Amino acid sequence: MITEKTNIEVIAFDADDTLWMNETIFSKAQGQYREMLQTYIEPEVLDQRFHETMIRNLQSFGYGIKNFTFSMIETAIELSYGKISGLEIQQIINLGREMLKHPVELINGVKETLHKLSKEFELMIITKGDLFDQEGKIARSGIAHYFPRVEILSEKNEMAYTNILKRYQITTEQFLMVGNSLKSDVIPVCKIGANALHIPFHITWAHEQVEEKEHQNLSYWKAKSIKEVPDLVKC
Numbered sequence: 001m002i003t004e005k006t007n008i009e010v011i012a013f014d015a016d017d018t019l020w021m022n023e024t025i026f027s028k029a030q031g032q033y034r035e036m037l038q039t040y041i042e043p044e045v046l047d048q049r050f051h052e053t054m055i056r057n058l059q060s061f062g063y064g065i066k067n068f069t070f071s072m073i074e075t076a077i078e079l080s081y082g083k084i085s086g087l088e089i090q091q092i093i094n095l096g097r098e099m100l101k102h103p104v105e106l107i108n109g110v111k112e113t114l115h116k117l118s119k120e121f122e123l124m125i126i127t128k129g130d131l132f133d134q135e136g137k138i139a140r141s142g143i144a145h146y147f148p149r150v151e152i153l154s155e156k157n158e159m160a161y162t163n164i165l166k167r168y169q170i171t172t173e174q175f176l177m178v179g180n181s182l183k184s185d186v187i188p189v190c191k192i193g194a195n196a197l198h199i200p201f202h203i204t205w206a207h208e209q210v211e212e213k214e215h216q217n218l219s220y221w222k223a224k225s226i227k228e229v230p231d232l233v234k235c
Ligand SMILES: [Mg+2]
Pocket: 014, 015, 016, 017, 018, 179, 180, 181
């Protein structure tokens, strides 16, 4: 925990499950998918295979709802040995489409916090996922005006953060990244020597989970709610 005035000038926020709910939408859709296919497949088998398919497909489709939807279809075809009907595939596509249209639900305290921070800091969004979907969510969120800079990346790793800092001429001391994922928002940021703040969300996607040893020696801030950010940065 930092107790003195920091040199932070730019605060970057992750978007999904940091500014607005996301994993809850995916979990709900996966529940409906499970129900839809219960006549063909045991839910546990489906979950496991679906997860594997989605991770494998990240290389082709990247993060986001498109990959989720393609992977639901692919897994259903594989596990039903091709018996799944066109009608059922249509239902899966509809499930994906509903996810894309889902209203953006801001996490409690986001608006007030951004309002306060925007008076003293330059705010940024750094998110990963599907460009079209993320741009749509930012536009519908009602908080886009707080973010003069938005970066939508295919992966959030050390190289990606280094490039952003270089491009905007921000030093590591001036930069704070706030997010719910240790893997994407905290560990790579700490490793390049910048500041990171972890605010966990109640559900973490299995792919974003990391082992304790990967972050136990790193120094970063922790908070339970975004509302704590202004105090942490002495705003
Ligand atoms: Mg996130």
